[in-house]
Amino acid sequence: MNAFGIRAAWELARIIGEADADAAIRVIVVTGEGRAFSTGVDLAGEAVGPRESLEAVNAYVRAIVEASIPVIAKVNGPCAGMAVGLALSADLTFVADTAYFLLPFIGIGLQPDAGTTALVPAAIGRSRAMGMALLGDRMYGAEALAAGMVTAVHPAEELDDAVAAAAAKLASGPREAIAATKRAVNASTLAGLDDALRRETESQVVLLESDDYREGVDAMLNKRPARFAD
Numbered sequence: 001m002n003a004f005g006i007r008a009a010w011e012l013a014r015i016i017g018e019a020d021a022d023a024a025i026r027v028i029v030v031t032g033e034g035r036a037f038s039t040g041v042d043l044a045g046e047a048v049g050p051r052e053s054l055e056a057v058n059a060y061v062r063a064i065v066e067a068s069i070p071v072i073a074k075v076n077g078p079c080a081g082m083a084v085g086l087a088l089s090a091d092l093t094f095v096a097d098t099a100y101f102l103l104p105f106i107g108i109g110l111q112p113d114a115g116t117t118a119l120v121p122a123a124i125g126r127s128r129a130m131g132m133a134l135l136g137d138r139m140y141g142a143e144a145l146a147a148g149m150v151t152a153v154h155p156a157e158e159l160d161d162a163v164a165a166a167a168a169k170l171a172s173g174p175r176e177a178i179a180a181t182k183r184a185v186n187a188s189t190l191a192g193l194d195d196a197l198r199r200e201t202e203s204q205v206v207l208l209e210s211d212d213y214r215e216g217v218d219a220m221l222n223k224r225p226a227r228f229a230d
Contacts, residue, residue, distance in 0.1 A: 006056045009056035009059065020063075020069055026172075028070070029163060030072070035078075036077040037078065037079040038080070039080045050205050050209075051201065058114070061114055062193075062194075068178075070092065070170045070178055072092045072093075072167060073086065073092070073093045073094070075094065075101075075150070078102070079100070080103075081114075082113060085115040086114065088115075088123055092166060094166065095153045096159045097153050098141070100139060100140045100141070100144075101132070101139045102137075104136050105136075107216060108226075109210055109228065114200075120132060141153040211229055212228045
């Protein structure tokens with residue numbers, strides 16, 4: 001379901017940076033193939049440690065936020081885990097009515113990462129962010145729109161056209177004014193993002209070595225309730 005590896009995260013960060021430096025490119029659209037936006041990171045087969053994995057995803061999030069040209073996230077289906085950070089780091093987030101957002105970390109003994117501890121509360125407030133993070137409830141498109149998490153929700157069959165129209169409008173807009181607006185809004189709302197990314201990384205590196213994480217993963221794979229330590 002469009003889970004991506006660490007090498008892919010670094011590559012995507014590089015592509016975002018190169019696109020931002022190309023004067024011919026005026027807008028970036030990030031989406032997933034098929035039925036899902038992304039279910040996060042697939043660590044299988046990755047010969048790197050937890051810190052390197054987290055730093056790769058952090059670089060991708062920073063590349064989106066720091067790009068001077070606008071970035072649109074087209075959330076065409078389920079958006080879970082680290083992918084929530086990628087979707088919310090975009091400047092505009094367009095969502096299919098069948099899509100949902102999910103922070104499943106607690107269920108496997110981890111904490112949210114990929115900047116979600118800053119991006120989610122910046123979008124929907126502390127109380128709702130805590131609900132998503134601690135209870136692991138899904139938030140579907142209409143609810144996400146009502147909460148202020150996303151820009152717009154469209155029937156799945158109309159999502160491509162809606163994003164294309166927004167991208168065309170941005171592409172014909174004043175580049176410098178758009179870049180200045182991005183910087184100003186992000187400075188007001190995401191001033192704590194870098195600290196959040198560092199804090200998430202330090203905590204997650206420890207949690208990924210914990211007994212609770214091993215128990216959570218085993219329980220998930222064996223489709224049983226997790227029995228976390230007292």
